[in-house]
Amino acid sequence: MTTEALFVRISPDLRSAIDEYLAEKGMSLGSGVADLLARGLEAAGAENAIGALEQSLADARASLRERDEQLGEASARVASAEAKVESLRTLAIQLEGAPAGRCPAPGCGTSFNAIDLVVRRQCSKGHALTSVLEQASHTPGLNSTETLIALGAIALLIGLVVASRSV
Numbered sequence: 001m002t003t004e005a006l007f008v009r010i011s012p013d014l015r016s017a018i019d020e021y022l023a024e025k026g027m028s029l030g031s032g033v034a035d036l037l038a039r040g041l042e043a044a045g046a047e048n049a050i051g052a053l054e055q056s057l058a059d060a061r062a063s064l065r066e067r068d069e070q071l072g073e074a075s076a077r078v079a080s081a082e083a084k085v086e087s088l089r090t091l092a093i094q095l096e097g098a099p100a101g102r103c104p105a106p107g108c109g110t111s112f113n114a115i116d117l118v119v120r121r122q123c124s125k126g127h128a129l130t131s132v133l134e135q136a137s138h139t140p141g142l143n144s145t146e147t148l149i150a151l152g153a154i155a156l157l158i159g160l161v162v163a164s165r166s167v
């Protein structure tokens with residue numbers, strides 16, 4: 001094995017610690033110091049590897065935390081969407097349970113609810129309730145076009161809820 005000389009200045013304390021180590025191991029100054037240097041290098045390399053591992057562990061923890069937060073936000077969004085659908089369902093049930101009027105078809109007079117009027121647009125016996133809607137939209141103080149557009153939007157919304165409920 002070829003060798004090279006390395007001259008370094010060290011403190012007297014370090015020198016006496018090295019001498020003690022060499023005496024204990026029964027090693028010569030040259031081979032003992034070379035051994036210590038090699039071990040020191042190995043330890044420094046391991047420290048770097050540990051540092052890299054710690055860094056990637058920290059990165060993994062950070063991205064897990066981020067994913068947790070995203071999951072939390074997503075489930076909060078789902079919960080609030082479910083709450084909205086639920087309150088619309090409750091509204092649909094209430095509208096369906098509340099009588100809104102009586103069918104104007106001659107000889108009928110069946111009571112109809114808001115869902116019959118706005119969504120189904122007929123009484124339970126199949127008479128069209130469009131005339132009731134038109135009459136309502138001509139109520140003084142109401143803009144008939146806007147009222148009909150609003151009724152159409154409500155009908156669409158409630159219709160969707162009623163449809164999803166029956167599935």
Ligand SMILES: [Zn+2]
Nearest residue numbers: 103108123127
């Ligand atoms: Zn009727």
